[in-house]
Amino acid sequence: MSQTNTSQTAFPPIAFIGGGNMASAIMGGLIRQCVPASNITVIEPFEAARTALKTNFGIDALPAATDALQNAQLVVWAVKPQSFKEAAAPVAAYTRHALHLSVAAGITTDSVAGWTGTGRIVRAMPNTPALVGKGMTGLFARPEVDAAGKALIEALIGSTGEFTWVDKEEHLDAVTALSGSGPAYVFLFLEAMTQAGVDMGLSEAQSYKLAVATFAGGSDLAARSSESAEVLRQRVTSKGGTTYAAITHMQEQKLPEHFIEAMRKAEKRAKELAEEFGK
């Protein structure tokens, strides 16, 4: 796992196709690195999203592709898998010379190569904690991407948090199921833990605070500890105590098995997206 110190990186002109949640998270990282808004071109048809980009980053996004894209040395594809092919059609003629980075779930680099006319593609699976510089991103590079291209991607993604390279492109579907979708699992648990706290008489605000701090503290402890999650769990679980009562119930209800099964559904859906929208 890596994190790049990007303070010395001089970024070339970058274009974003799609200016929604994920694009904004990455742009936020760039702006934190003092990359001027004039270095960033965004194509975003949705007016409200363009207004948000202006308000948040001072970026004047364009509603449709223009020859302004010709300047871009790096093109970041941050559209939904369902919109990718359609979005690529008016962009491709301007950007064949560029390095391409796709964050679209499922869509393979073969599809992107077919739509953009170049094989210089890195596929990424980031996650929304990138918004606060705590992202985790899986990266896969096609052989056409050289060391300088990979270094540029590391600088870009490093500005949003940590990253890890995978050797096989299919592993990005596993990354998607784990850390890409993962923040939603955390938020679901936060919702349930907060509700349980309220049911037991705590205020919602206090309950939420306790739940959020428990996730943050537990994650930090795991990250700093040399011991496995299993050992850390056992340390909390006194025989015959409160945690034991809760964990025993979760195990009897096969919560871990259901959780694993749910993540495999996410992985399967990534492959389906490639089938449905990659042609």
Ligand SMILES: NC(=O)C1=CN([C@@H]2O[C@H](COP(=O)(O)OP(=O)(O)OC[C@H]3O[C@@H](n4cnc5c(N)ncnc54)[C@H](OP(=O)(O)O)[C@@H]3O)[C@@H](O)[C@H]2O)C=CC1
């Ligand atoms: N959200 C997440 O947690 C993560 C998302 N991703 C991936 O990131 C990608 C973007 O997701 P997210 O940011 O959440 O989605 P958003 O809907 O927030 O952003 C996508 C944006 O692209 C715009 N768009 C649609 N068509 C075009 C087009 N032809 N040209 C340019 N822009 C277009 C959309 O406009 P409009 O609304 O008008 O359609 C929308 O504003 C997806 O492929 C997703 O798989 C990856 C990791 C995590």
Ligand SMILES: O=C(O)[C@@H]1CCC=N1
């Ligand atoms: O749900 C999705 O399809 C996207 C990819 C990972 C997170 N959000």
